[in-house]
Structure formats: C-alpha cells, structure tokens
Amino acid sequence: MPSPRRGGGTARYLLTKLGGAVISLFMVVVLGFILFRVMPGDPVKTMTRGHPVTNEQLAILEHRYGLDKPKIAQFWDYLVKLLHGDFGDSYQYSRPVGDMILEKLWPTVLLVGTGTILAVALGLWLGTRAAWQRNSVFDKASTGIALAFWSMPTFWLGMILLTAAGGLFPSGGMVYPDTPPDFLSQALDILHHLVLPVITLVAVVYAQYQLVMRSSLLEEMDADYLTTARAKGLRDDLVRRRHAVPNALLPTVTLVFLHLGMVVAGAITVEAVFSWPGLGQMTYNAIGVPDLPVLQGTFIVLAAAVLVMNLIADVLYRFLDPRVRAV
Amino acid sequence: MTSTSSTTTPLLELRGLTVRYGGRSGLLAVDGVDLSLRAGETLGLAGESGCGKSTLAMSVLRLLPKSAQIEGEILLDGEDITQMSFGRLRTVRWASASVVFQGAMHALNPVKRIGEQIAEPIRLHGTVPAGHVKSRVRELLEQVELPVARADAYPHELSGGQKQRVMIAMALACEPRLVIADEPTTALDVIVQAQVLALLSRLVADHGIGLIMISHDLSVLGATCARLAVMYAGKLVEEGPSRQVIGEPKHEHTKALAAAFPTIGDPSSRYAPATSSELGLPGAPEPVAEGVEPLLRTDNLRVTFTGRGQTTEAVKGVDLEVYPGEIVALVGQSGSGKTTLARTILGLQKPTSGQVLFEGKALPHSARALRAYRRKVQLVLQDPTSALNPRHTVYEAIAEGLRIHKLPGDERELVAQALEAAELRPPERFMTVLPHELSGGQRQRVVIAGALALAPTLLVADEPVASLDASVRGEILALLLRLRASLGLAALVITHDLGLAWNIADRVAVMYKGELVEVGTVAEVLRDPKHEYTKQLLAALPDGTALPAGEVTA
Numbered sequence: 001m002p003s004p005r006r007g008g009g010t011a012r013y014l015l016t017k018l019g020g021a022v023i024s025l026f027m028v029v030v031l032g033f034i035l036f037r038v039m040p041g042d043p044v045k046t047m048t049r050g051h052p053v054t055n056e057q058l059a060i061l062e063h064r065y066g067l068d069k070p071k072i073a074q075f076w077d078y079l080v081k082l083l084h085g086d087f088g089d090s091y092q093y094s095r096p097v098g099d100m101i102l103e104k105l106w107p108t109v110l111l112v113g114t115g116t117i118l119a120v121a122l123g124l125w126l127g128t129r130a131a132w133q134r135n136s137v138f139d140k141a142s143t144g145i146a147l148a149f150w151s152m153p154t155f156w157l158g159m160i161l162l163t164a165a166g167g168l169f170p171s172g173g174m175v176y177p178d179t180p181p182d183f184l185s186q187a188l189d190i191l192h193h194l195v196l197p198v199i200t201l202v203a204v205v206y207a208q209y210q211l212v213m214r215s216s217l218l219e220e221m222d223a224d225y226l227t228t229a230r231a232k233g234l235r236d237d238l239v240r241r242r243h244a245v246p247n248a249l250l251p252t253v254t255l256v257f258l259h260l261g262m263v264v265a266g267a268i269t270v271e272a273v274f275s276w277p278g279l280g281q282m283t284y285n286a287i288g289v290p291d292l293p294v295l296q297g298t299f300i301v302l303a304a305a306v307l308v309m310n311l312i313a314d315v316l317y318r319f320l321d322p323r324v325r326a327v
Numbered sequence: 328m329t330s331t332s333s334t335t336t337p338l339l340e341l342r343g344l345t346v347r348y349g350g351r352s353g354l355l356a357v358d359g360v361d362l363s364l365r366a367g368e369t370l371g372l373a374g375e376s377g378c379g380k381s382t383l384a385m386s387v388l389r390l391l392p393k394s395a396q397i398e399g400e401i402l403l404d405g406e407d408i409t410q411m412s413f414g415r416l417r418t419v420r421w422a423s424a425s426v427v428f429q430g431a432m433h434a435l436n437p438v439k440r441i442g443e444q445i446a447e448p449i450r451l452h453g454t455v456p457a458g459h460v461k462s463r464v465r466e467l468l469e470q471v472e473l474p475v476a477r478a479d480a481y482p483h484e485l486s487g488g489q490k491q492r493v494m495i496a497m498a499l500a501c502e503p504r505l506v507i508a509d510e511p512t513t514a515l516d517v518i519v520q521a522q523v524l525a526l527l528s529r530l531v532a533d534h535g536i537g538l539i540m541i542s543h544d545l546s547v548l549g550a551t552c553a554r555l556a557v558m559y560a561g562k563l564v565e566e567g568p569s570r571q572v573i574g575e576p577k578h579e580h581t582k583a584l585a586a587a588f589p590t591i592g593d594p595s596s597r598y599a600p601a602t603s604s605e606l607g608l609p610g611a612p613e614p615v616a617e618g619v620e621p622l623l624r625t626d627n628l629r630v631t632f633t634g635r636g637q638t639t640e641a642v643k644g645v646d647l648e649v650y651p652g653e654i655v656a657l658v659g660q661s662g663s664g665k666t667t668l669a670r671t672i673l674g675l676q677k678p679t680s681g682q683v684l685f686e687g688k689a690l691p692h693s694a695r696a697l698r699a700y701r702r703k704v705q706l707v708l709q710d711p712t713s714a715l716n717p718r719h720t721v722y723e724a725i726a727e728g729l730r731i732h733k734l735p736g737d738e739r740e741l742v743a744q745a746l747e748a749a750e751l752r753p754p755e756r757f758m759t760v761l762p763h764e765l766s767g768g769q770r771q772r773v774v775i776a777g778a779l780a781l782a783p784t785l786l787v788a789d790e791p792v793a794s795l796d797a798s799v800r801g802e803i804l805a806l807l808l809r810l811r812a813s814l815g816l817a818a819l820v821i822t823h824d825l826g827l828a829w830n831i832a833d834r835v836a837v838m839y840k841g842e843l844v845e846v847g848t849v850a851e852v853l854r855d856p857k858h859e860y861t862k863q864l865l866a867a868l869p870d871g872t873a874l875p876a877g878e879v880t881a
Binding site: 223224225227228229230231232233234235242243246247250320321322323 | 385388421422426430434438439447448451452483497
C-alpha cells in the first residue's frame with residue numbers, strides 16, 4: 001500500500017545503510033593497522049639493506065617513523081592523521097600516500113571498469129541465451145567454457161596470453177614513453193596496452209555473471225506469469241525480454257555490484273603480471289618492504305570500494321524491485 | 328458431441344482431443360475428449376487434480392509445454408488451433424480467447440504495474456487506437472470494480488481478490504469471445520469468492536462471452552455455469568445441465584465429487600464426511616459433561632504486532648475453550664487472526680497480554696517445559712507436501728519427533744503404531760517410502776502419524792484438507808472422527824470451509840478482525856447465526872451448499 005511514510009522510510013533506510021558502512025570502514029581501518037603489523041618483515045631493515053648502518057641510525061629512523069612508540073600510540077597518531085585526510089608518507093618514496101593513491105587510481109579504474117563492463121555484458125548475454133535454450137549444445141558448451149576460464153589462475157592465463165600474443169601487443173605498462181603527447185595518439189596507445197590485461201580480467205570473471213544469470217533465469221522460466229505473457233500472444237523473444245529477463249536480472253544486479261568491489265582487489269594480480277601502473281601494482285610492490293602507510297592506504301581504499309559498491313547494490317535493488325521497496 | 332441441429336459453427340469444438348506427455352508411451356493426460364461450446368454459453372469443467380482438466384484448458388491456446396503431444400482437433404470459430412502457424416496462433420491468443428489463470432498471485436508479473444500489464448495485450452493486438460489505451464485500461468478497471476488509481480499498483484500491493492479482478496480485467500482487455508477460467512477462486516475466501524464469481528458471471532453475460540470454468544468444486548461451477556462436464560482420468564465421464572449433474576449424478580466419480588462438499592444443514596452429512604472406507608464412521612459423540620475442566624483455554628488473549636510505528640492488533644481479547652475429546656472449528660477469512668491465534672496457542676508466538684492455559688496450567692516459558700507441552704499439542708499443517716522433508720523417508724519423518732522428545736519404548740514399534748493409527752497399512756510398506764512416492768492424502772496421513780506418534784491430547788490442524796482432492800478430503804476428515812472416538816483426541820481445526828465444520832466439528836468459533844464474534848454448537852452457529860458476519864459467511868456460500876436457516880436442524 002502506498003503510504004505517506006514511504007519517503008521517510010527510504011531516508012531512514014539509507015541512513016541505516018550508510019551508518020552500517022561507516023562502522024564497517026572503521027573496522028577496516030583497525031584491521032588494516034593490525035594486519036600489516038603482524039606481517040613478517042621490518043621496514044627499517046629493508047630500507048637500509050646494503051648500507052652499513054649503526055644501531056643508532058636505525059633507532060633514529062624508527063623514531064622518525066614513530067615505530068618506537070607503543071602500538072596503541074602509533075594507532076592513535078595514525079587515526080588522528082587519517083581523520084584529517086592524511087594517509088601518512090610512504091617509507092620508500094617519502095611522498096604522501098594520498099597523492100600516490102590518487103595518481104594510481106585512474107589506471108586501475110580504467111582497467112577494472114572496462115573489464116567489468118565487458119564481463120557483465122558478455123556474462124549476461126551468454127547466461128540469458130544458455131538458460132533460454134536449456135540443455136542445448138550452446139548451453140552446455142558455453143557453460144563448460146565459462147567454468148574452465150573461471151578455474152584458471154589469473155597470473156597463469158596472463159602469462160600464457162603474453163607468450164601467445166606477445167608480438168602483437170605491448171608486454172607491459174600503460175603507454176610507451178615515445179608516444180606523441182596529443183590526445184588521440186595517447187588514447188590509442190593506452191587502448192593498445194589495455195587489450196591483454198582486459199582480456200585476462202574478463203576471461204577470469206565473466207563466468208560468475210553468466211552462471212548467476214543462467215540460474216536465475218531458469219528459476220523464472222517456469223513462472224506462471226510467463227504463461228500469461230505467452231497466452232497474451234507475445235512473441236517468444238518479447239516474453240523473454242519484457243517479462244523473464246527483467247525479473248531474472250534482479251539477483252544478478254546485486255551480484256554484479258558485490259563483485260565489482262572485489263574485482264578492484266582482484267586486479268592486483270593482473271596489474272602485477274602486466275606491470276600496469278595501478279593501485280594493484282603499487283600494493284604488490286609495497287608488500288615486500290613492508291611500506292606500512294602505502295599498504296594501509298590502499299587497504300582502506302579497496303575496502304571502501306567494496307563498501308560503496310555494496311551500498312549501491314542495496315539501494316539499486318530497492319529501486320528496481322517494488323516488492324523490496326514496500327517492506 | 329455431434330450437434331448438427333444448428334447451422335452456426337460452435338465457438339469452440341474439441342474433436343477426439345488427446346494429449347500425451349513425453350512420447351508415445353507417455354502419460355495420457357487427456358483421452359479422446361469431444362466437447363463443444365456455443366457463443367455466450369457457460370460450461371463448467373469439474374474433476375480432481377490430475378484428471379486432465381487444466382491440460383485440456385491450456386491446449387485450447389496451445390500453451391502446453393513442448394513435451395505435450397496433441398492429437399485430434401481444436402476448432403476455435405471453426406479454425407483448427409493445432410494446424411495454425413505460430414504467427415496466426417499469436418493473433419488468436421487473447422484476442423479470440425483469453426485465460427483467467429489459477430492463482431493470480433503468480434500469474435501476474437511481480438515487477439510490473441498492473442495497468443501496464445492490462446495494457447500490454449491491448450497494445451499488442453491493436454484493440455483500440457494507441458491514444459485510447461489508457462482510457463481503455465481505466466474502463467476495464469471500472470468494469471471489475473477496482474479504483475482507477477490502482478493501475479499504478481504492483482501486484483503485491485493488492486489483496487488476493489483484487490489480483491483476481493485484475494486477471495479478469497486483463498482477460499477482457501481485447502474483447503475475446505471465449506474466456507477460460509482455471510480455478511479462478513480456489514485460493515480465495517468464501518466472501519471474496521462469491522464477489523469474484525458474481526463479477527465474472529455478470530461480465531460474461533453482459534458481453535456475451537463464452538466461458539469455460541474449471542474447478543474441483545461442483546458447487547462453485549453450479550453457481551456460475553449452465554452446463555457441467557466432469558472429467559476423470561483424462562476422459563469426459565458425464566455432461567449435462569448443471570442442475571441435473573449435481574442433483575442426479577450418474578457416474579460414480581461425479582457422485583463422489585458431489586458428496587465431497589456437504590450441504591450445510593443436511594443431517595445426513597453431519598458427523599459424516601464422504602468416505603468409502605470400510606472402517607466406517609463412529610456415531611455422534613456424547614456431549615461434553617457438565618463441570619469438566621477444559622483441556623485448553625485462552626484467557627483474554629491479545630497479540631499486538633508493532634513495526635514501523637504501526638501497531639496491528641491481530642488477536643483482540645480471545646476467550647476460547649477446547650474440552651477433552653472435542654472438535655472445535657475456528658473459522659474466519661484470511662487476515663482474521665486465526666493463524667496468529669493458533670501460533671499463540673502452540674507457544675510459537677508470545678501473547679501481548681492474557682494467557683493460554685493447558686490442563687488448567689498456564690503455558691510455560693522455558694524451552695524445556697514448552698517442549699513437553701508441544702508433545703501433547705501437535706500441529707498438522709495445510710500442505711503436507713511442504714510440511715514433509717522431501718529427502719526423509721516416512722520412517723524418519725515420524726521417528727524424528729520421537730527422538731526429540733526421547734520417548735521411551737522401541738522406536739520402530741512406536742512408528743509402526745503411529746502409521747497404523749493413521750491407517751497407513753501395513754506400516755512396514757510405508758516406512759522406507761519417500762514423500763514424493765505417496766499421494767496427497769497419504770502424505771497428510773504421514774503428517775498426522777507424525778503427530779500421533781507423540782501421543783498428543785490435542786491436535787491443532789490448520790486447514791488440514793484445503794490442499795487435498797475432494798475424494799481424499801472426506802477420508803482425512805473421517806480419520807479425524809475415528810481418532811477422536813478411539814483415542815479421545817481433541818482437535819482445534821482452523822478453516823475457512825464451513826462444510827468441514829458441518830462435517831466433523833462439535834462447536835464452531837467464528838473469528839472476525841481478531842475477535843471471536845460468535846461461539847456455539849455447530850447447529851447454533853451454522854443454522855441460526857446471530858452475528859452479522861456469520862450471516863454474511865453463510866450467505867456467501869454458492870447456491871445449494873447451505874439449506875435456508877432453520878429448515879432442518881441437526
């Protein structure tokens with residue numbers, strides 16, 4: 001029943017979800033701090049490796065980074081800075097981590113965005129076709145292939161692609177240094193570099209979209225309202241497009257957004273293999289040190305991506321499904 | 328059916344229609360049916376689930392799954408549906424013949440507004456010029472007596488009766504000459520059912536539409552259709568004017584169908600549900616002696632639900648008694664609070680105030696004490712198919728309760744006794760069987776056996792026969808009567824079926840908007856109702872299922 005309180009309900013719903021996300025983010029901050037500190041490795045020793053250093057010099061370095069303070073005090077300092085928008089300075093590069101993340105963010109968004117859009121489109125299309133022709137050759141073959149790709153290790157697939165198509169595409173990086181600075185040449189060069197990483201990413205993730213779309217459409221296929229639609233005289237593809245697919249899309253949308261957050265994190269492997277200058281590669285390089293401020297910063301950014309995507313999924317679902325809206 | 332007397336072609340004519348599922352040797356769902364319907368005629372198609380009546384109806388628009396093979400001819404306005412090209416078939420669908428589907432809840436697309444769904448076939452078939460679609464939808468909603476503003480509603484925002492009205496509006500959208508209504512009122516309450524049937528009859532008569540209505544309930548068909556056809560095992564076994572088929576059924580199966588739903592007020596069906604079991608029926612019970620303590624008593628019971636700033640009073644101060652060995656029917660329409668009351672009695676819902684007393688003691692709160700209580704008060708649910716775990720054998724289903732309550736004695740022995748008591752004989756044959764291998768009636772017997780295994784003193788049954796076929800209904804009701812006679816088992820039966828109350832209950836409690844508006848013996852309440860709502864309930868019954876008040880008293 002439409003009630004005058006519906007608007008208030010939505011606002012309250014949003015506030016509840018938002019509050020939940022903020023609490024989750026705080027937990028992530030705490031967890032990130034602890035996690036990287038129990039990890040093996042001493043940043044001061046790694047940085048000074050190969051140089052003759054005295055214990056005094058090490059102590060000075062530790063003092064400079066605040067590593068000599070008790071852990072609780074370190075966390076407090078970190079938290080206060082964080083609330084001011086300061087992620088701290090990188091141990092390796094002595095630069096503000098915030099700037100570094102901003103710089104590396106857009107290559108990652110480009111890679112993950114392109115990959116996800118293609119994977120979602122491919123997965124949904126294949127899943128719909130497979131379900132509509134259940135048990136056909138197409139269904140069996142496409143599901144089998146999707147599963148095979150899904151079970152491949154990302155780095156392995158990436159390296160196979162590099163070996164197989166190495167001559168045609170650049171083996172790493174995002175842009176050649178000698179490319180003319182005009183927009184078109186830069187864009188084309190980036191596109192050229194993007195091909196292999198995107199193919200790898202798509203191949204590994206599209207299967208889940210296909211399988212979810214397939215199973216949720218199969219669930220709708222026996223629904224009575226599809227018989228109603230057929231009885232009305234609708235063509236088969238209209239029955240599918242207008243009635244079956246919109247309903248089957250509902251659970252899929254949630255999954256797409258849930259995974260989008262994880263794809264950002266999952267891109268670490270792809271970026272490492274193809275030396276793509278994004279957040280993933282930066283994280284990968286920081287682990288060896290360990291460059292604590294960088295790790296903590298990227299950890300928060302990746303976790304925030306997951307949280308934001310979850311939030312969007314919740315809100316979108318409520319917007320799309322009238323049944324959820326009423327509850 | 329060879330009617331050559333008239334020169335006009337019948338609206339619909341079936342000639343030797345045979346439908347088979349899954350290949351030559353497959354299941355024969357419809358077996359050589361001949362049937363014809365003239366324009367403006369109304370025909371009722373009766374039969375139990377699985378008799379092929381729905382398959383027959385769906386074959387008319389060729390809506391059967393691919394595995395179905397159709398033989399014979401289906402002539403709609405003289406044109407054979409089975410020979411039509413797919414394109415021609417699509418133009419015929421809905422424009423010439425439309426369907427009111429069973430269970431409007433699922434037959435409507437849950438994520439589309441109802442106005443849009445009604446408009447869809449109008450646009451598709453170009454019934455009215457594009458600019459007039461909206462006004463046509465408004466007109467249709469008015470015809471089915473729904474507020475025009477409801478066009479923007481989604482299906483879940485409507486009640487069951489309103490959804491069925493939407494289905495009817497949709498069926499009439501393209502002004503078809505034939506409407507097929509498949510169990511259009513099965514899930515609805517008596518009062519809503521009467522409204523929907525009246526509406527459908529009026530619209531069909533006004534527009535001169537031919538109607539085929541399918542139901543398992545002869546009285547519903549009798550109230551709406553001039554002619555009746557009865558199907559059994561895929562064959563048409565009897566056909567004729569409704570009055571004649573219901574009044575003087577010839578075929579064995581028609582007789583069973585006609586007897587399944589008793590006439591309220593008919594003394595021959597009092598304490599006598601239709602049963603063919605050789606176990607017979609116990610006589611009318613002794614009236615409860617004066618001064619006996621009630622087995623179960625609710626004392627000013629209230630249940631209030633709060634959520635989102637709204638409070639709903641589901642149960643508003645109910646005082647109800649069930650005496651040992653007594654069968655009480657709790658009747659009322661859906662939403663009247665009868666299920667909440669039952670849940671509270673079972674200790675599944677905490678009362679807001681008031682209390683439930685069993686054998687004179689208030690219902691305990693601790694989990695352990697509640698478990699002991701639930702052993703004595705067992706629940707039988709409406710749908711045995713979903714009440715049983717499909718992967719548990721009958722033995723497991725019954726033994727589970729025994730294990731939870733750690734009843735002493737040999738488990739196998741107790742299970743055998745329970746099966747015996749529920750008349751599943753010989754018990755050994757049923758123990759290793761899985762639910763899907765049983766018929767609906769047998770499944771409900773398994774559920775009852777599971778309850779009986781714990782030797783309860785009270786059975787709470789929520790619509791125990793609503794999902795069962797007419798012929799099985801009587802058998803299960805007779806079982807309840809025999810259990811009462813042999814074990815002294817009391818029962819609280821929750822139902823919207825007044826005929827059930829007439830068949831087996833000693834007393835009736837009528838619930839309306841959370842209150843018991845009338846409580847009394849069956850004869851008092853059903854033959855001489857005092858409360859306005861009880862009168863409405865009785866008046867809503869299809870013609871011929873209740874004798875006028877006071878005519879005969881049992």
